[in-house]
Amino acid sequence: MDATIKAESLSKSFRIARRRPGLIGGLRSVVDPQVRIVEAVHDLSLRIERGEMIGLIGPNGAGKSTTIKMLTGILVPTGGQVSVAGLNPTRQRRELAQRVGVVFGQRSQLWWDLPLIDSLRLLRYLYRVPAERHAANLKRLRALLALDEFIDTPVRQLSLGQRMRGDLAAALLHDPELLYLDEPTIGLDVVAKARIREFLRAINAEQGVTVLLTTHDMDDIEMLCQRTLIIDHGRKLYDGTVADIRVRFGGERTLIAEFSPSALAALPYDDGGQPLLTELPAGVRQARAEIPRIWLSFERGAIPAHELVAWLGARYQLRDVTFQEPEIEDVIRRIYEEGLLLREHEASLMINHP
């Protein structure tokens, strides 16, 4: 497979001039500016293969947007190499634009005062799409995104979900091989979100469009992305599957065991009148109890789930056993808040450079 996006030690730092207050301060700032350097992206390397659907996540200000802007040629990197669809985004920005579609969830690319169809028609000339191909694409997108009910409505009167569908159509009319989506489901209701996700899955699977999306909605990531990149403080902290994030940072899993009446009768009870398991394997603790169920929490590494089930089964008569995985949302929040990956990253740097 050939890579659609290749970035090597990509960096971007911004020079932010601080204006001094007052007239004299203003004049001084012209002659002798106070410049603060902010590193938005630092030594970021990534590789995205053709046809992948990748999630880019990270807290606000992590460098997601800056990264996407460098990949599209909007921003010129201060360091490192980048190639997208075999092109250099800075030097071949216009050629690249022809092969890339972009949707910013918070900012529409449609003409505000005119009916949606006018924008969609104009894009044909902006991207020099041959008439027949444009007509065919428009027809397909109209059907896929169910645009017909509002295609003649001025964009400013569309709901957020409708506008997003319009923007997706606008980004795909010129058959881009790569689609960047910045917060595609932000502010949408459950139904609209589901519709957008279904559409993205379809264009990725059926037309092989490579998709790179940033989001704060973990459901987007879980439902759409085979691979996820987590960045924070401008560094890549994680590159792998969502399932693997769970394994490494998922924290405790929970087993819920429903006991038979005879087993319950044999158990000791606490002051609150709930059953108590006094003896448990190492690393497993009782989190909660509510007749006839007992919740057991355990670290993933402490004991394999099936062994715990076998252990319980050998001692008590059980009616049912279910597992609860930690919510991915909570896992990611922990990663950001506790800087789990950041610490790991720093530790690895210490090992490499003693």
Next chain:
Amino acid sequence: MNAIMSDLRLYRRLILMQVRAQLQYKINVVIDILGYLAVTILEFLSMLIYFVPFPTMFGWRIGEVAMLAAVASFSFGLAELFGAGIDVFDETIRRGDFDRVLLRPVGALFLVASSEFRLRRLGRLTEGILAFIVSLVLLHGIKWTPLKLLVLSISVMSGALIFMSILLMGATMCFWTVQTTELTNILFYGGREMLSYPITIYHQVLQRILLFVIPLAFGAYLPTCYLLDRALPLGLPGWVVFLAPAAALAFASIAVRLWSFGVRRYQSTGS
């Protein structure tokens, strides 16, 4: 050649989109154009008040000054109409819309220039035409030749190009300062104001600046001298008026180069 034609077609479509969007509010557009026309006519008339107490201005009679002001107004009006997108570039940057411009497979400057088209600005062009007719009436008996018509048209277009280049230089500064600086306004609006009078009323240094640094004099004063069979300033030979396109293109190419330099330093806004 094909590429230029398709660019022109695209330009026409982009402008038509905006015209259609503005025509959604028809009464607004009509009031705007008429209002702007009225303001510019008042500007023109207030200038002519000078001639109530004085018969001439540095040897220029009222009809001659009226023609000068008309030519200046028309080239400024063209720049204002077609360079509106460049004029409001600071807003484009602040709203974050320049990101979107850079995502298109079309030249950034081309898209910026066609991003704004305000019908109200037709008001000034109308005033320029009216003022030109007034000057013809006042002058009665100007001898027209094909060469004079040629000089008039190339100069008006060159003047418009120079005014647009001033706007572009101002827009370029937004890559560093985010806001248009007052300097641009001084040059743009001040330039128009200065051009409405014979440049010989200004200091020698200023005359040279208007000819050789910011060659605005090529857009109004020189061609008007030519139309009126007057000598050019600083003893310049008459054929210099034909250099207007060259002067304008030279000035514009500096502006475009600065712009390209600025685009590479564009910092974008937060997400």
